Amino acid sequence: MKFMLKNHFNSNQWRIFTALILTGLLSVASSLTLVKDATGASVNLSLERSNEVLKDNVKTNRLPRPVVNAVLRDLASRQGIFSSQLQIIDYNQQTWRNGCLELPQPDEICTQALVPGWRIVVSNGKQNWIYHTNNNGRSLRLASANTPSENLPGKLPTSVKNSVLRAASRRLQKPISQLTIIQAQQQTWRDSCLELANADEFCTQALVQGWRVIVDAVDQTLVYHTNQTGSALRLNQNANQNTLAPVKIPVSELPPPLDRDIVFRQISSGGITGRTYETVLLKDGLLIRVRIGDANDSERSVRRVSVQQVQQFVRSLERSQFSKFQNLSYPAPSGSADYITYTLTSQQGTVQYNDISQNNLPKNLQTAVKAWNQIVASAK
Structure with missing residues (x-):
C-alpha cells in the first residue's frame, strides 16, 4: 500500500491525504473521550444514588454509613491507627451556618449558606475528637482534637448539671453518686x-x-434537653429507646472456642475492603493481630499490655455481665451496606454486632466493647 501511494500521489496530494487520516483519528479519539466522560458521569451518578438509597434505608436521625466511613478514615489517617480502634460515641444532626461548617481556617472565605449535616464525637477510649460534616460526609472538618473524655462536660453550668442529675435520679430511682454526665453539648x-x-x-x-x-x-x-440555666429540661424519650433486638447465632456459624491461654478474641470482617482480621489477648498481656488469608503474614502485629490491665479487663467483662449475651447477634439494619461485623469471644461465649448499630447495643454490652477498645488502644 505504501509503494502504491508513492506512485499515484504527488507530494501535495500526499499531505492532503495525511491530513484527512489525522482528522479521522482525532475524531475517533474525541468520540472515545466523550464515551469515557459519559461513563464516568454514569458511575458518579450511580454512587450518588447509592448513597441516597442508603440514607433512605436508615431510620430518622441515624448516622448515614458514608458519613461514618469518612470520619473514621480521616481520624485513623491523622492518628496513624486502625479505624477499628475508634468508635463513634455520640452524634446529632446540625444545620451549619456556612460552607466552612462553622470551622473556617484563618483568612478563609466561607459561603454564607445553610449546610445540613452532623456533629460527631469519636473516641479511642482515652481521648475524644469532634467532627463537623455535611449530610453525606464528603465535606468534613475536625473541630477539636485530643480532648480528654472527662473534660467534655467541663463547660456545663453547675445549675444545669444539678438539674439534670436530680431529674435522672428521680426517674431511675438511683442516688446521684451512681450517675455520671458523659456528654454535654451546647444547642x-x-x-x-x-x-x-x-x-x-x-x-x-x-x-x-x-x-x-x-x-x-x-x-x-438518659438524654436531656435543657435551657441555658437548667430551669427547663425535658427527657428525650426517643434517644433512650433505641436498643436492638438480638437473634441467636446458629451453632454452625459460631467461631471455635478459645484456648485456655487466650482471654479474649475479636474477629472483624467486611467494610469497604472486605478483609477479615483476628485480634487475640493472651493472659500474659500479648495482643496479637493478624489478617485472615494473608499468606505472607505481612500484616501481623504483636503488642503488649500489662498483666494488671488484663485483669482489669476481665473484671470489666464480669461487671458488664458479658456472659449473658452468649451466642447472640445484633444485626445491621435492613438495606445496610459496607458495614463491619465484630465477633467477640470470651471464655464464656460469643457475641456479634456491627459498627452501624454499635450505639444501639444494650448498655452493658457497650461497656464491654468500650473496655476492649481501651485495651487495644493502650497496647504498645
Whole structure:
C-alpha cells in the first residue's frame, strides 16, 4: 500500500491525504473521550444514588454509613491507627451556618449558606475528637482534637448539671453518686418545648439557647434537653429507646472456642475492603493481630499490655455481665451496606454486632466493647 501511494500521489496530494487520516483519528479519539466522560458521569451518578438509597434505608436521625466511613478514615489517617480502634460515641444532626461548617481556617472565605449535616464525637477510649460534616460526609472538618473524655462536660453550668442529675435520679430511682454526665453539648433549640413537644402541646416558635446532656447510669443512658440555666429540661424519650433486638447465632456459624491461654478474641470482617482480621489477648498481656488469608503474614502485629490491665479487663467483662449475651447477634439494619461485623469471644461465649448499630447495643454490652477498645488502644 505504501509503494502504491508513492506512485499515484504527488507530494501535495500526499499531505492532503495525511491530513484527512489525522482528522479521522482525532475524531475517533474525541468520540472515545466523550464515551469515557459519559461513563464516568454514569458511575458518579450511580454512587450518588447509592448513597441516597442508603440514607433512605436508615431510620430518622441515624448516622448515614458514608458519613461514618469518612470520619473514621480521616481520624485513623491523622492518628496513624486502625479505624477499628475508634468508635463513634455520640452524634446529632446540625444545620451549619456556612460552607466552612462553622470551622473556617484563618483568612478563609466561607459561603454564607445553610449546610445540613452532623456533629460527631469519636473516641479511642482515652481521648475524644469532634467532627463537623455535611449530610453525606464528603465535606468534613475536625473541630477539636485530643480532648480528654472527662473534660467534655467541663463547660456545663453547675445549675444545669444539678438539674439534670436530680431529674435522672428521680426517674431511675438511683442516688446521684451512681450517675455520671458523659456528654454535654451546647444547642440552640427551635422552640420553647426544646424540640420535644408532647402531643397537642403548643410551643412558642422562638430560638432557645441550651444544652443536650447525656447521663450514664451503668446499665442505661438518659438524654436531656435543657435551657441555658437548667430551669427547663425535658427527657428525650426517643434517644433512650433505641436498643436492638438480638437473634441467636446458629451453632454452625459460631467461631471455635478459645484456648485456655487466650482471654479474649475479636474477629472483624467486611467494610469497604472486605478483609477479615483476628485480634487475640493472651493472659500474659500479648495482643496479637493478624489478617485472615494473608499468606505472607505481612500484616501481623504483636503488642503488649500489662498483666494488671488484663485483669482489669476481665473484671470489666464480669461487671458488664458479658456472659449473658452468649451466642447472640445484633444485626445491621435492613438495606445496610459496607458495614463491619465484630465477633467477640470470651471464655464464656460469643457475641456479634456491627459498627452501624454499635450505639444501639444494650448498655452493658457497650461497656464491654468500650473496655476492649481501651485495651487495644493502650497496647504498645
